[in-house]
Amino acid sequence: MDILLNEEEQMVRDAARSFLESETSTKLAREMEKDPLGYPPALWKQIADLGWVGMCIPDQYGGQGLGLTYLGLVLEEVGRAIAPLPLHSTTVPAITIAEFGSEEIKQAVLPGVCSGDTLLAFAFQERDPRIIADAIKTTAVLEGDNYVVNGTKMFVDNINTASKVLTVVRKPGTTGRDGLSLLLIDTDAAGLTQTLEVTTAKDKQGRVDLNNVKVPKSALIGEEGKGWPIAEKMLDVATALLVIQMEGTARKDAEITIAYAKERTAFGRPIGAFQSVAHMLADAIMWCDGAQLLGYEALWALENRGNAGLEVSQAKSFANDRLLPACRIGQQIHGGIGFMMEFDIALYYRRVAASTMRLGTSFEHRARIAAALIDQPGTVRLGEPIATL
Amino acid sequence: MEFAYTPAQRALQKEVQDFIAKEVTPEVEAEQDEIGRGPLVEAVYDKIKANGWRAISWPKQYGGQDGNRLDQYIVEEEFARVGFSVGGGGSGAPTILAGGNQEQKDKYIAKLISGEWSFCQGFTEPQGGADLAGLQCRAVKDGDDYIINGQKMYTTGAHRATHIYLMARTDPDSKRNAGISIFLIPMDTPGITVRPLWSIQNEPRAPRGTTYGENRTNETFFEDVRVPANCLLGEENNGWNLSAMGLNLDRVGASRYLISVRRDEDIVNWVKDPANADLAANIKDNPSARDRIAECWTEAQVCRLMTLRSMSIVEHEGKFTYEGSAEKVWAPEHGVKTTETIAALLGPYAQLLNGAEDAIESGLYAHNVMGAFQSGINHGSTQIMRDQVALRGLGLPRSR
Numbered sequence: 194m195d196i197l198l199n200e201e202e203q204m205v206r207d208a209a210r211s212f213l214e215s216e217t218s219t220k221l222a223r224e225m226e227k228d229p230l231g232y233p234p235a236l237w238k239q240i241a242d243l244g245w246v247g248m249c250i251p252d253q254y255g256g257q258g259l260g261l262t263y264l265g266l267v268l269e270e271v272g273r274a275i276a277p278l279p280l281h282s283t284t285v286p287a288i289t290i291a292e293f294g295s296e297e298i299k300q301a302v303l304p305g306v307c308s309g310d311t312l313l314a315f316a317f318q319e320r321d322p323r324i325i326a327d328a329i330k331t332t333a334v335l336e337g338d339n340y341v342v343n344g345t346k347m348f349v350d351n352i353n354t355a356s357k358v359l360t361v362v363r364k365p366g367t368t369g370r371d372g373l374s375l376l377l378i379d380t381d382a383a384g385l386t387q388t389l390e391v392t393t394a395k396d397k398q399g400r401v402d403l404n405n406v407k408v409p410k411s412a413l414i415g416e417e418g419k420g421w422p423i424a425e426k427m428l429d430v431a432t433a434l435l436v437i438q439m440e441g442t443a444r445k446d447a448e449i450t451i452a453y454a455k456e457r458t459a460f461g462r463p464i465g466a467f468q469s470v471a472h473m474l475a476d477a478i479m480w481c482d483g484a485q486l487l488g489y490e491a492l493w494a495l496e497n498r499g500n501a502g503l504e505v506s507q508a509k510s511f512a513n514d515r516l517l518p519a520c521r522i523g524q525q526i527h528g529g530i531g532f533m534m535e536f537d538i539a540l541y542y543r544r545v546a547a548s549t550m551r552l553g554t555s556f557e558h559r560a561r562i563a564a565a566l567i568d569q570p571g572t573v574r575l576g577e578p579i580a581t582l
Numbered sequence: 583m584e585f586a587y588t589p590a591q592r593a594l595q596k597e598v599q600d601f602i603a604k605e606v607t608p609e610v611e612a613e614q615d616e617i618g619r620g621p622l623v624e625a626v627y628d629k630i631k632a633n634g635w636r637a638i639s640w641p642k643q644y645g646g647q648d649g650n651r652l653d654q655y656i657v658e659e660e661f662a663r664v665g666f667s668v669g670g671g672g673s674g675a676p677t678i679l680a681g682g683n684q685e686q687k688d689k690y691i692a693k694l695i696s697g698e699w700s701f702c703q704g705f706t707e708p709q710g711g712a713d714l715a716g717l718q719c720r721a722v723k724d725g726d727d728y729i730i731n732g733q734k735m736y737t738t739g740a741h742r743a744t745h746i747y748l749m750a751r752t753d754p755d756s757k758r759n760a761g762i763s764i765f766l767i768p769m770d771t772p773g774i775t776v777r778p779l780w781s782i783q784n785e786p787r788a789p790r791g792t793t794y795g796e797n798r799t800n801e802t803f804f805e806d807v808r809v810p811a812n813c814l815l816g817e818e819n820n821g822w823n824l825s826a827m828g829l830n831l832d833r834v835g836a837s838r839y840l841i842s843v844r845r846d847e848d849i850v851n852w853v854k855d856p857a858n859a860d861l862a863a864n865i866k867d868n869p870s871a872r873d874r875i876a877e878c879w880t881e882a883q884v885c886r887l888m889t890l891r892s893m894s895i896v897e898h899e900g901k902f903t904y905e906g907s908a909e910k911v912w913a914p915e916h917g918v919k920t921t922e923t924i925a926a927l928l929g930p931y932a933q934l935l936n937g938a939e940d941a942i943e944s945g946l947y948a949h950n951v952m953g954a955f956q957s958g959i960n961h962g963s964t965q966i967m968r969d970q971v972a973l974r975g976l977g978l979p980r981s982r
């Protein structure tokens with residue numbers, strides 16, 4: 194037990210921070226909000242060369258074979274820098290493919306991902322946006338060598354630049370956790386259309402309509418009809434990584450606000466000398482710390498234990514509930530300027546706000562926690578692993 | 583980052599758990615409830631000591647084990663769960679170890695660790711505790727002695743303690759914290775009077791495990807109390823710095839953590855227990871209730887992780903900037919939130935105190951409503967602790 198970063202982890206974090214500080218800026222982030230791609234390909238290539246995209250992919254497919262915590266540390270820095278990179282949306286399906294895909298599919302897809310040539314996306318949520326199996330209505334019917342897919346996927350991040358989207362589908366006539374499968378669908382397949390939304394983060398989330406899309410049988414990840422544990426793991430990985438990324442953004446927001454509170458004066462003193470201001474900032478930092486500690490533990494548990502659902506849902510519900518208020522404190526302390534489009538603090542606020550709304554509401558995550566705590570026999574004790582149901 | 587205990591740490595934890603299952607019998611627990619430290623409890627303490635589990639991280643020469651802080655934490659947590667305190671010498675001892683002269687270390691620490699001696703804390707005064715630097719209790723040098731006059735408030739345990747750890751002003755012209763010194767004084771010194779102050783928890787007594795279940799604290803009066811100069815800890819007028827160290831060490835650890843989170847476990851286990859099926863039905867299947875239980879649970883995990891962070895910092899011999907203070911804001915406020923949540927969930931049963939026929943868990947939850955908030959006042963109130971986070975952690979300018 195030693196929950197501080199070890200030397201290697203610190204090195205990875207520091208290297209990511211200094212790279213992003215020199216290569217990205219909030220100006221770039223704003224430009225990319227208006228850019229049709231949403232990211233600068235040259236920068237993407239650079240981070241692929243640094244090994245970030247393939248960080249958690251085994252080395253035989255061109256990756257670094259490191260644990261999830263390392264990718265978490267990098268994404269925390271990506272969040273801190275608001276670096277416009279489709280790293281989260283590509284690595285999540287790639288990690289899922291590496292863990293559950295066939296040898297053939299891994300060899301076909303992963304080297305291109307690690308080199309930065311192939312971008313991926315993942316699609317779980319639908320019009321009923323709950324992150325539970327019941328919400329999956331998109332169907333896949335096997336006809337000959339192809340699945341025929343019909344349905345609508347929502348909030349698919351960076352769908353505009355992905356060449357393949359890892360999609361959770363259902364066999365018609367099944368319910369609940371039965372009958373789910375994951376298909377890696379080409380985004381240029383006939384019958385697949387995408388419509389980008391306009392979001393608080395001004396990112397590239399899209400709706401994906403699948404209308405009789407033919408997907409070869411070989412695109413199946415895992416076994417047909419047994420996809421729930423794979424989908425659940427993919428969501429858990431995605432959620433834990435998102436928590437730590439949004440925490441990176443929120444902490445930077447708090448740091449900017451702290452600096453502002455030392456400089457800005459009112460009534461003849463720095464506003465940070467007013468206790469009500471100071472105490473809000475103390476809360477903001479504590480909330481960032483809480484999200485970070487829970488987020489790190491979730492990543493660690495995903496890497497080192499089978500079932501980490503409890504840790505993941507703890508982290509996301511807490512991050513949802515506390516990081517938006519942490520950044521709202523930043524808005525409050527900035528006064529009027531925080532409301533101005535051109536001022537950075539508003540950018541951080543928008544980004545964190547949007548992340549709190551993605552990949553499960555606090556209520557959903559807490560329902561999962563409550564079920565794990567209450568709906569199975571035995572007593573609970575803090576610090577002991579508890580499986581989710 | 584490593585969030586699991588090593589196999590050796592696990593084994594230690596298991597060993598202690600097995601010991602507790604065998605030795606802390608219902609008879610021992612009954613004695614704890616009735617008289618506190620009686621012969622049965624003392625016998626268990628003797629065995630704990632024989633197993634080398636007392637004050638693990640303290641120096642061997644004073645009765646510790648020269649071990650590491652995390653091992654101590656593991657053992658401390660298990661014993662704290664059943665009401666045994668095995669950490670170190672208790673309040674005061676860390677400061678004596680850090681700032682005392684050799685004679686004082688030899689004299690006090692081993693006896694504090696063994697439990698033969700104990701300190702009560704003489705900080706707070708009638709005019710205020712948060713603003714500790716404003717204290718007025720006077721110690722005047724008179725030849726080889728000091729003569730002490732003043733009054734201390736809320737001297738918890740003063741009626742049982744062998745000594746008082748006293749903060750007094752040695753330089754009358756000093757402002758604020760500059761002229762303050764610490765004295766280690768036997769309670770039987772002539773001129774010391776202890777009077778009880780009965781708390782909100784008095785009559786009926788709170789059940790064991792209640793957060794701030796103490797039914798009594800005290801006020802302690804000093805009238806021309808003459809003590810030899812060797813009662814002075816460290817240097818004259820340096821008491822503030824010394825004591826800041828002691829307080830920091832006091833703020834982190836297993837018992838601090840547990841008093842803020844025990845109810846989070848208790849309510850889940852109570853709801854799940856088939857014996858409570860009738861009373862808990864309203865909670866168990868109620869989505870809003872479940873939501874709030876999960877929320878409290880999650881916040882309790884943050885308490886746990888903040889504590890482990892502190893332990894990790896200690897292991898690395900790192901410096902605390904704000905982490906201890908942050909814990910001292912977060913954990914008490916969390917404890918209150920859970921306490922009030924449970925009260926809301928239990929409804930009318932949450933009123934029933936110890937001794938009521940229909941009380942749940944001997945009135946634990948009802949008594950917690952009367953005690954939990956107190957942990958946000960003691961040892962640095964949450965307001966003062968937020969000031970510390972802002973000042974020392976964030977580098978914000980002083981507000982006063």
Ligand SMILES: Cc1cc2nc3c(=O)[nH]c(=O)nc-3n(C[C@H](O)[C@H](O)[C@H](O)COP(=O)(O)OP(=O)(O)OC[C@H]3O[C@@H](n4cnc5c(N)ncnc54)[C@H](O)[C@@H]3O)c2cc1C
Binds near residue numbers: 703709710739960
């Ligand atoms: C059960 C119990 C046991 C105790 N045990 C001991 C003991 O063993 N030894 C001991 O010395 N003391 C003990 N105390 C005293 C405790 O430490 C004090 O109550 C505490 O320090 C607060 O002091 P006070 O009660 O005088 O409140 P005050 O100092 O009068 O404070 C009142 C309120 O004002 C707030 N406040 C004060 N200054 C500021 C500021 N600058 N900014 C914002 N808010 C501020 C405080 O946070 C508090 O909310 C005990 C108290 C209790 C109830």
